[in-house]
Amino acid sequence: MNRIGRKKLWQKLLLLDIICIVLLLGGVSYQKIELQTRETVNTIQEKKKVALTFDDGPHPVYTPEMLDVLKEKNVKATFFLLGEQVEKYPDIVKRMSEEGHLIGNHSYKHEQLSKLSSVQACTQVNRTNELIYSVTGKYPEYLRPPFGDWKDRLDCEVNMIEVLWDVDTLDWSSKNKDKVVNKVVTNVEEGDIILMHDSYESTVSATKEIIDILQKDGYEFVTVDELIME
Ligand code: NI
16 A cells, blocks of 8 residues: 555544544434433423412403413403403403413303392393403303302303313412412412403412412413313
């Protein structure tokens, strides 16, 4: 082998080494990327879902404050609205819908539906559906009857899915931020629906804390349709 031939061989070997190193490094980083992707998927799958629900609104002061909190924390919630409040504050309902929250029906004026005639109860429900539709362009599919009390086999029931709750914060009774937070964080379990009212300052501040605590604990906030469909 002459000098030139040897040089060429040496160059070829060096090139081969470089190719091997590149392939090796490529392989290692590919494995790393694959591992990271798998970890991300696992983290997403491991998140426990929970739904925040707010009844009796919209309230002229506290609902916008609640929407600010939810926007800041990037959390979607479910609001069960009263028809008479929708009539008074359509702009708040519009904002709620535009910001991606789920809107449900809580009757027209918070009467106990089982104590009304079928016609009256259906009117309470249908009137509210029409009002919400006129503002958001969408008919609500979910109904939370006031006091959780609903007559079976009402003609108007067929198109609505009844949504009750798992954790009752009794925020309307205590009007105390710490009590509301404590009630939720000590009772909540995966898949739970939490009942609150966007009618109190204490509930707005409690919601802020609840979101922070539960997110740290691996919870993800979803709207009730996501829990019910599973
Ligand atoms: Ni209510």
